[in-house]
Amino acid sequence: MLAQCRRAKTWRPTEAPRTFHQLQATNLTKPPACGSIQHMTDDLLRLTPSGLYCAAGDFYIDPWQPVERAVITHAHADHARPGSQRYLTTPTGAPVLAPRLDPGASIRTLAYGERLTLHDVTLSLHPAGHLLGSAQVRVEHKGEVWVVSGDYKLEPDQTCEPFEPVRCHTFITESTFGLPIYRWQPQAEVFAEINEWWRANQAAGRTSVLYAYALGKAQRLLAGIDPAIGPILVHGAVLPFVQRYRDAGIDQPDVLYANGENARAHRGRALVVAPPSAGGMAGWLRKFGPASQAFASGWMTIRGARRRRAIDRGFVLSDHADWPGLLAAIRATGAARIGVTHGYTGQMVRYLREQGWQAEVIPTRFEGEPDAEIGDAGPADAEERASGEVD
């Protein structure tokens, strides 16, 4: 269902568009000085030292510091930080969010599409297709509608609710893979490649170690691969989320905890799903005997990104929108004004402006410092962070 769209009556022109070079210069001086986005001060949502803030409704979206009221798009570490007084997220998102916060944190849920009134602001959450319970946040105030996408993808994913386009006047989109080199193959092809790699490894007596972010990607992989090929082991960081997905009614194959005993018992045959950081731990990999290592991520599009990690295979599978996906999502909102955050923001903004949109960069504090183990934003080590950085 598409949310209502009314043309904004009170459209405040932003400052004259900056040139790309000015944009680049801004992006090079980081971290962004808070409040540096002057022209957004009177906007419905504006950037503050704690993150994106809605003054009219008195809440933050994915704040990066503890605040009173936090609306969380999804439970990845670069969006969900502990310490706030109250959290709001979706009913399916809450169980995966809870382990990320302090014990006993107050989490309220709001079903997709349901409306919540805060002062004179109407807030609703809409599926983002990124992972279980991930949401876009729609904010309406006196007829003006803003949508904050959080992270999203358009491709169907059997482990989460499908992305829903929401009409709005201002759309704040992520742009993690905001370059035209990023175009995903159909996921069925990728899963077929993974299955084939697993079988070939078995034939060669090697364990298949597949690195993927512990929350979201790992569960999507588990649901997509062919469990008939052999035993599946998962790392301790992945295991609890598998259970929570199951609790939410998402199909997950039978998995074993990748402890020493199971590792020894299933050497040479098993598929092991683990976060990227596990491979760096001395001794962890050794318990699986001879192994082939692979990484499933949108970053694997680029050969250099795989080769630098010295892994054997890279599978291009992302929970973020690719370039055509980002543009399709932007178009579907009908928004005239686009805020761009995360990833290749400068490039995306320049492109959108050339195509006639009013676009600007919204800096994020987490650019360049996502949690290596569970951060979803992709870059799992310094060099990839650098390549995902706007410059």
Place this chain on the structure above:
Amino acid sequence: MRLFTQLYTELDETNRTGEKVAALVRYFAAAPAADAAWALYFLTGQRFKRVMSATLLRTWVAEEAGLPRWLVEESYDAVGDVAETLALLLPEQGDGSDLPLHRIVEERIAPLRTLDEAGQRALVTRTWAEMTTPQRFVWHKLITGSFRVGVGRTLVVRALAQVAGIDPAVMAHRIMGAWEPTAADFRALLDPDTQQADHSQPYPFYLAYPLEGAVESLGPRDAWQIEWKWDGIRAQVIKRQGDVLVWTRGEDLVTDSYPEMQALGAVLPDGVVLDGELLVWQEGAPLPFNVLQQRLGRKQISARLLKEAPVILMTYDLLEVAGADLRALPLAARRARLEQLAATLPADAAFALSPIVAAPAWEAVAALREASRERGAEGFMLKRLASSYGVGRVKGDWWKWKIDPFTVDAVMIYAQRGHGRRASLYTDYTFGVWEGDELTPIAKAYSGLTDEEIRQVDAFVRGHTTERFGPVRAVKPELVFELAFEGIQASSRHKSGIALRFPRMARWRRDKQPADADTLATLQSLLESVSR
């Protein structure tokens, strides 16, 4: 193109030597000889000079994909490899080209050389439409002259030897020789009959490892022959069946560039192979390497250059006499035969016998080594007298014991992307030293850091770019590195007036501020002291 692309992908995807060899064996066993010949040509590092301008390709890709040109550049900036960027940007891939590799070369590469721009574009667009993304990538590499694959010649040799069922040493010898990428030559390379070796072929060069521990650890001094280590071009001079051939260690046939060696060949008996170093030699001493550099890669040598930069062979070893392979003999015996041969040569031949260092004890040898630079040498070669002439680099019998390099503390001022697996990282840096309040560039260096350090410097570069000049970024002058280098020469081509030889990063001096870096005056006085 399918088989070759698959081979490329397999080689690219594994770091295991065994798997690389297995992939090569599978390929060479399956590919028709006409294709395998070209594959071998490319895998051994030979390539076409750029057939297509990468700039034109970028423009066409932008048009095909409906993207602004700047976005193609931004994409390249993220990927770091033109061939790969263009393959990723092109719209909808085709079903894949079934043309075999030799026909790709004949029909989709060679014609590009002579076609006009419109013709080139038509052929390129047609080829794009047929190919898958990985095929496009490999083809882009071939037509832009940038095809490289992470597989050493030894692995290719091993695989081919396995396919042919012959000794790898014989295969190494064959591959080193002159062959053309044709089906006939490829079949000849695989010929199981190993009797008739091509008379033009050099022997694989035997190489030395750098000495690690103390020199005393090599045992008694009298088991070793010690020679000066010269800074020239390692080469074999061959005289067989009346022909003279000069091969360098890079396995290039360079006979035409060295008329002096042809003259030397004329006075050598037939069936002889000499191993030595090409040096520019005047009045009993070598001239610096940059003088020799003027002689490289030239087919036509002017009379003036011949006079100003005359080349001799500083001869180390004798590998063949009267057509008989001497490599299995101990060094002492080969040296005796070499000395006998030297005695028969006329005094004005472009030939010198590598002098043997007489210093009787390791201590005296070490003391003498300190004087290497005065002789124009860069240290010693230590060779076990009992050693045979091996293949490649083998530890134990031959060591190079180089003098310590010079060092200078310099500030990083520019950065550029690396190549291959470092293509998306900033790994090539330019360094400056102080001249007044300005940093004058003195050297470029791209090796010597750990992967972790490279990552940190890369992040620094991205965060501290002050200006961009195409692929080069000017960075805030903040990081100080200790550069090591082997020599220093005056140079009119460099703004600093100085050229460093083999500069590399010895250490990242995190303990130093830019102000602590050296000055140009320091290097100038070093230059003076070196040139005496």
